[in-house]
Amino acid sequence: MARPLRADIDLDALRHNYRLAMELAPDSRAVAVLKADAYGHGLVPCARALEGLAPAYAVACLEEAERLREGGISAPIVLLEGIFEAAELERVEALGLWMAIHSDWQLDALLARGPGRPIPVWLKVDSGMHRLGFPPERVEAAWRRLAEAPAHACDLHLMSHFATADAEDTAYFRRQSALLSELAERLGAPTCLANSPATLARPESHGAWNRPGVMLYGSDPLERDNAASRRLAPVMTLRSEIIAVRELPAGEPVGYGGRWVTPRPSRIGVVACGYGDGYDRHAVDGTPVLVEGHRTALAGKVSMDMLTVDLTDLPQAGIGSEVVLWGRASNGEVLSVDEVARHCDTISYTLLTGVLPRVPRRYHGAPGNAPDPR
Template sequence: MSRPIVASLDLQALRQNLQVVRRAAPHSRVWSVVKANAYGHGLDRVWSALGATDGFAMLNLEEAILLRERGWKGPVLLLEGFFHADELALFDKYRLTTSLHSNWQVKALANAKLNAPLDVYLKINSGMNRLGFAPERVHSVWQQLRDIKNVGQLTLMAHFADADKPDGIDEPMRRIGQAAEGIDAPRSLANSAATLWHPQAHFDWVRPGIALYGASPSGQWRDIATSGLQPVMSLKSEIIGIQNLKAGETVGYGSRYRADQERRIGIVACGYADGYPRQAPDGAPVLVDGVRTGIVGTVSMDMLAVDLTPCPQAGIGSPVELWGNAIKVDDVASAAGTVGYELLTALAPRVPVVTV
């Protein structure tokens, strides 16, 4: 590679994070959520490091087929189910578990010609109002599904909008309890936040996503700092240029940053076309030659600038960590007014990726 930027993936950290999740929910099985190309890490690169999971959950049928072709024989859950009725032939062929959240899906499954029944996750709308059946409809849909020959094991599924808050699942749990009253079936409710912080939601299967990759479901690193979770992805580059500014001189597009005194500025080979957030403000954290400092000026497509005042020894070729073990992706995201999920999944295809 010629340009010095690279994303490295610590597969041992990924394995360790799965074990942290298991310790948090010791009586539950684990769906490892690998949607969005394993949260930007690359499904094909990382799935085998999660081989101790009980199942994989995702959105794209293509990613489910990839897992089967790579040799995964365990459960695979499509979190939004099928999008068109003709996809059910592939669900049948590859033995995939589908969620059901809409009437048309129930009808399509009933009418499909399958070789064997499919396991089904019946989604309850817990109040998030994205997907799922209203609680008062769950019993009737449940009975309808039990009479369909194409339906195998039935599991109740829901999601939480506010599980990162101490009382954030109280009302959703009430709605789910109302919907599931009298139904004897496995349940899968807990996302990363509920897995870590709400044991009353664990039930039969938990569905950790962002926690597996070592970022916080709350968007704040401090909330998982003592959990044992470790960042999997590190985004690193180098200083490729040095500028010595006089007081009053500016850096970058729009002249957003103006030096208040003489300052030495490093130019880093990383920009928003690599997945770094363009909206990151002056002072967003970065590590240069082992020293924490901040960016200055507007992030451009291919470059960003950093203040070298705290690290006068730094020069051309000095290593830069944009996020990773020292600079947490949650802290970069928080500075930029977003969440670590967005930064990880926005890693650009042009960035080389290596596994460690």
């Protein structure tokens, strides 16, 4: 019998979340962000599920774009970090990719390229995130160079990234937004600015394109949820089973280091899932878990292949009982990956992208059960 741990991927929920992104910004197009193996959900199956809905996809690097093309995806693909060396331009053109340009060397490499098809370019502005992008005072010169080289670049857009679109305090967001609005108006430039939190909560930032990422997978990126984010549906359910039960008296330590001690006579369930699967070792005692759709909690440190949960108040639970680490249980109860992440002192992005390859993905819903290409 196979180990019971698996990640169930609900492709209908993925499509629901993409439609929500479109509904929130009816005058924009939404590029579906699929970087980091579609946030751990499976790059090609998620891309296939969005065919016919998403007019374009976005990834971090050429290798991810190549996997999509090899998987039969023909829609435009944006390289969000552009190229990493000039030699990649040949593949960018051959694969029909779009690319961000965030630095002088990338701009020089594109304009020095020999004859070929012009490449759609999203010029990245450092509006305050201070990672990638041209400083605002140098954007116009870079834009003019691209606009004056139609044999090399086409379909120009301004692109930037918000540092605090998820926060309740909007002061820094407003500062970035005002700078970008002024630049776009001066250049007559279409924009791609809104990430997931801005798509959900900052309609003033919606441009020709938006970039929904983690929201597509059902995670709420907002510091405080809103009516839109409460409509997100979980896409991944990390699901396992109870594989052993221990009956312990009060005062017994459980797990490495004896961090958790039974406060009363207790039933402890052992679950086939651990940090070797990607479940966060930093999860504290009390981290929520669903057993047969009922909430209980982690009891003791996470091991490599197992973790332990308190079954004392769930007398019906035993060996073979369904365990949901995050996602939707069979009875419909949902445990948000965002709630689990808070107990691990991290964010949902790290949990979702951290599910390791030994955990099989099982795909459900439209457009049918897609095979796991890994």
